[in-house]
Amino acid sequence: MFGLNALLGLFSRDIGIDLGTANTLVHVRGRGIVISEPSVVAMEAKTKKVLAVGAEAKRMVGRTPANIIAVRPLRDGVISDFDVTQQMIAYFVRKVHDRVGMVPRPRMLLGVPSGVTEVEKRAVRDAAMNAGARWAGLIEEPMAAAIGAGLPINEPTGSLIVDIGGGTTEVAVISLGGIVVSRSIRIGGDELDQDIVAYARREYNLFLGERTAEDIKIALGSASPGEWDAQRVTLRGRDLLTGLPRSVEIGGEQIREAIDASVSLIVEIVKDTIEETPPELVADIMDQGIVLAGGGALLAGLDKRIAEATQMPVHIADDPLTCVVRGTGVVLEEIDTMQDVLVADTYARPTR
Numbered sequence: 001m002f003g004l005n006a007l008l009g010l011f012s013r014d015i016g017i018d019l020g021t022a023n024t025l026v027h028v029r030g031r032g033i034v035i036s037e038p039s040v041v042a043m044e045a046k047t048k049k050v051l052a053v054g055a056e057a058k059r060m061v062g063r064t065p066a067n068i069i070a071v072r073p074l075r076d077g078v079i080s081d082f083d084v085t086q087q088m089i090a091y092f093v094r095k096v097h098d099r100v101g102m103v104p105r106p107r108m109l110l111g112v113p114s115g116v117t118e119v120e121k122r123a124v125r126d127a128a129m130n131a132g133a134r135w136a137g138l139i140e141e142p143m144a145a146a147i148g149a150g151l152p153i154n155e156p157t158g159s160l161i162v163d164i165g166g167g168t169t170e171v172a173v174i175s176l177g178g179i180v181v182s183r184s185i186r187i188g189g190d191e192l193d194q195d196i197v198a199y200a201r202r203e204y205n206l207f208l209g210e211r212t213a214e215d216i217k218i219a220l221g222s223a224s225p226g227e228w229d230a231q232r233v234t235l236r237g238r239d240l241l242t243g244l245p246r247s248v249e250i251g252g253e254q255i256r257e258a259i260d261a262s263v264s265l266i267v268e269i270v271k272d273t274i275e276e277t278p279p280e281l282v283a284d285i286m287d288q289g290i291v292l293a294g295g296g297a298l299l300a301g302l303d304k305r306i307a308e309a310t311q312m313p314v315h316i317a318d319d320p321l322t323c324v325v326r327g328t329g330v331v332l333e334e335i336d337t338m339q340d341v342l343v344a345d346t347y348a349r350p351t352r
Contacts, residue, residue: 016328017110021074022166022189025325026092029332033322035092041084042070053091062209076186077113077168078120089131108133109328111141113168115184138343142172144327145293149317153177158281162270164296166190169266171273173281177340183273189295192217192259199258200235204248208237220252223263224301228252267309274310289313293323
């Protein structure tokens with residue numbers, strides 16, 4: 001079996017996957033990031049036959065007839081629908097195959113939230129194996145994000161990474177190739193969208209769709225005051241009293257008010273992590289600063305808000321959306337020397 005795996009390794013391309021609640025990104029060793037699409041699957045309601053995956057499926061959200069449903073098979077960073085997730089991974093693997101001419105059964109490295117259970121880890125591994133992997137390894141997302149952001153994880157200095165995704169926010173202090181302290185909460189970009197939906201319902205009796213709320217968050221969401229407060233955005237939805245369409249114009253300050261409770265929880269978990277960190281590593285972090293990764297890092301003013309709360313410099317990673325998947329790519333390139341950053345798993349160690 002070893003000989004077969006070694007032979008397959010000569011021809012297949014290793015794949016790193018950031019299996020996110022909102023978006024799935026795929027990195028192919030030697031090629032870079034080849035896929036970045038929403039984690040959405042459209043299927044027939046009765047037969048569960050998959051009709052579309054990714055960007056095409058997301059365009060259907062909120063617009064499908066009764067016989068078609070558009071679902072997100074991951075919630076809060078973990079698999080909520082195993083069969084659909086497996087089909088989604090298999091779809092992306094086939095798409096990679098079509099684009100780069102990869103032979104079947106690649107090795108896969110997938111990012112998972114640091115707070116997931118053993119059962120949830122097993123579900124991710126099994127989904128990858130059933131989707132065609134000959135080996136499936138896992139890496140904790142904050143570790144992958146730190147590697148992708150270029151932090152010196154193997155040095156005897158403390159690095160603090162805050163990875164804010166669609167379903168989870170993870171904070172980790174890393175030193176000497178391992179996670180010293182980590183905290184995870186199931187609050188991320190999705191929760192901010194829900195906050196905006198709830199605000200519109202509470203303040204204006206207006207029912208917004210999730211996609212509309214997400215667009216508003218991207219356009220005008222903020223964590224602290226700034227020039228964006230002068231901008232205005234129009235909420236378009238259904239009046240809950242009359243049932244008719246209605247629009248309301250509001251400002252950036254009101255959007256910040258809508259999401260403030262969730263943003264405050266993210267700031268608090270950063271502070272809690274620092275409080276648990278050994279003082280020597282805290283001194284390193286004060287020099288190096290806190291690094292923000294994930295889509296949530298793009299929320300206007302969040303770096304300033306965290307800096308004020310922690311009294312530490314805060315930096316946004318280069319291309320924060322791709323930090324995790326770039327980290328998986330780095331590990332796959334150096335798989336022989338970076339075994340220790342992987343989550344201990346029940347499958348055999350990878351072979352060339």
